[in-house]
Structure formats: structure tokens, C-alpha cells
Amino acid sequence: MALKNYKPTSPARRGLVLVDKTGLWKGKPEKSLTEGKRKTGGRNNKGHVTSRGIGGGHKQKYRYVDFKRRKWDVEGTVERIEYDPNRTAFIALVKYDDGEIAYILAPQRVAEGDKVVAGEKVDVKPGNAMLLSQMPVGTICHNVEMKPGKGGQIARSAGTYVQLVGRDRGMVIVRLNSGEQRYIRGECMGTVGAVSNPDNQNQNFGKAGRTRWKGRKPLTRGVAKNPVDHPHGGGEGRTSGGRHPVTPWGKPTKGARTRKNKQTDKMIIRSRHAKKKR
Incomplete structure (x- = not known):
């Protein structure tokens, strides 16, 4: 195609x-x-949002x-x-x-x-x-x-x-x-x-609405929030968000390794994080 x-x-x-x-x-x-197929809007059986950014x-x-x-x-x-x-x-x-x-x-x-x-x-x-x-x-x-x-x-x-x-x-x-x-x-x-x-992967949707048709809502950046809402929030003027990027709940993100499965470690010969040979 x-x-x-x-x-x-x-x-x-x-x-x-x-x-x-x-x-x-x-x-x-x-x-x-x-x-x-029923839509959930990212909510569980109690009506609480458990997956952000889902809707429509x-x-x-x-x-x-x-x-x-x-x-x-x-x-x-x-x-x-x-x-x-x-x-x-x-x-x-x-x-x-x-x-x-x-x-x-x-x-x-x-x-x-x-x-x-x-x-x-x-x-x-x-x-x-x-x-x-x-x-x-x-x-x-x-x-x-x-x-x-x-x-x-x-x-x-x-x-x-x-x-x-x-x-x-x-x-x-x-x-x-x-x-x-x-x-x-x-x-x-x-x-x-x-x-x-x-x-x-080479598509360009051209407008935000086309992404909304796919059921994805926009997510607010952490640095644009207040300190009460996100660990990156607050600060005078524009800030970068700090040294270690975290989720709204304080877990490390953006490349931090979270894999912990000793049962299948032996199945991996070469990690995807290993430096690629040139």
C-alpha cells in the first residue's frame, strides 16, 4: 500500500x-x-478513570x-x-x-x-x-x-x-x-x-480531530500542572520538570527499566538495551 x-x-x-x-x-x-464493542472511556466498574487519555x-x-x-x-x-x-x-x-x-x-x-x-x-x-x-x-x-x-x-x-x-x-x-x-x-x-x-508509521493525521476519531484524548503535560496535581508541576516561569521524569504517581518513566521477571530472564540472549554494534 x-x-x-x-x-x-x-x-x-x-x-x-x-x-x-x-x-x-x-x-x-x-x-x-x-x-x-462497548466503549469504556478508560473507566472501571466503579466509574473511576483507570486509563487516562481514552474517550470518544x-x-x-x-x-x-x-x-x-x-x-x-x-x-x-x-x-x-x-x-x-x-x-x-x-x-x-x-x-x-x-x-x-x-x-x-x-x-x-x-x-x-x-x-x-x-x-x-x-x-x-x-x-x-x-x-x-x-x-x-x-x-x-x-x-x-x-x-x-x-x-x-x-x-x-x-x-x-x-x-x-x-x-x-x-x-x-x-x-x-x-x-x-x-x-x-x-x-x-x-x-x-x-x-x-x-x-x-509514515501517516500524518493533519489535525487533532482525526486523532479524537481514534478515541484518543489529549494529555496535559506534567510541567503545565500545579504541584498538587503532578510531581513536575509548579515553579516560577517555565521549568523543565526536574532531573528525573516521573508519572503523576511518582514512578520513574521515560526509559526507566521496570522489567522484573526472573523466570524468563534466561530466555533473553541479548537485551534490546545493549549498545548496538556499528
Whole structure:
């Protein structure tokens, strides 16, 4: 998908850059695979705001996406590629030979009419899913499981992928987009190829209202508040907020490391924080 530039017929159109969606399905989603979605406004069951910056937004339907890909050795045909408001990637409607239909994450270079299949070992072709232990070293893949049968958790966002760089003791070594290298069990599934819509990050929404349509409210900077409202607040004139950036509740933020999971430390070979080799 390419980017679409608009003529500056209004201030909101000036600088507006969106992904061109002309190749996507124009109709409604598959009804049997959708469900109504209620908005929370970031509030819990007591009506208290527990997630700031959420509110408004266009009405959405949730599309059930098959992240597990455990329908083995049944070939499916891509019926169409669709827009999904719940994620940055596009989704593909697949009709299997036994008549079942399902949504999957649409990989790059997969179009309407293409065949996809999942199995223990299948052809290394975009859209096909297989066990990581059966993938050749160097394969680009996405929708990677962390626990066998749980469904893909890694590399599901638009344009993302991981690369399989080695094997060791029944596990595979993958390199993530962040630069992290880690072990994953060989029985986990992955889908060949990178996720669709890589130009998602190059969009410019042009006006605040378009972001509000997505359900995001503006957040006030801490330094613009009073001391009673935020640790960065107050001060004479304009201040930078202090030496150590913190959240409104005093927790370190902006790069402070909070990861504390000794059980999975041994799975990480190279941290994403390690200095990159030039």
C-alpha cells in the first residue's frame, strides 16, 4: 500500500498523509466473525478513570482474528483484504477447503486469490504458518507464539516481523525489531512474512480531530500542572520538570527499566538495551 497526499484545500488537509486503501474491501466485515464493542472511556466498574487519555472515537465492531493458526494441512484461499479499526495491520478473510472461514493477519505480498496453509512443515511462502523448529534459519516471520497453542503474541503490529537466526537445544533464536535476541520453544507457531501496512508509521493525521476519531484524548503535560496535581508541576516561569521524569504517581518513566521477571530472564540472549554494534 502506498501513501496518499492531499491538496491543501483546508488547514486540516494541509500536510495530511494517509495510507491509500483503494485495494481494500469496500463492504462490511463478515458478520459471523464480528461482535459489538462497548466503549469504556478508560473507566472501571466503579466509574473511576483507570486509563487516562481514552474517550470518544468512532463506533467499532471487533473482528475475531485467528492468531493460533492450528487448522493444519487444510488449504485456504484469501477472499479479500480488509481494514480493521482495532489494529494497525490489515486483515485477510480466508475460506478453507472444508468451507470454514476465518480472519488472519494479512502479511505483505499476499493478495486476493492467494492460497495459504498451516501445518507442522509447509512451504516457506508468505501467509503460510508452521512450527518455528521447521523454519529455515534466516526466515522472516510474524505472529509468533511464546507458548505452544496460546496464539501469536510477537510481531502483530503493522510492518513488524522477527527473523529466525539460529537453533539451540530444541529452541530457536529470534531477533526482534527492538534488537533483542531471545529463545522461543520450537513447538511454537509462526507465520512466514512481515505484517501488512508498513506505511502506517509514515501517516500524518493533519489535525487533532482525526486523532479524537481514534478515541484518543489529549494529555496535559506534567510541567503545565500545579504541584498538587503532578510531581513536575509548579515553579516560577517555565521549568523543565526536574532531573528525573516521573508519572503523576511518582514512578520513574521515560526509559526507566521496570522489567522484573526472573523466570524468563534466561530466555533473553541479548537485551534490546545493549549498545548496538556499528
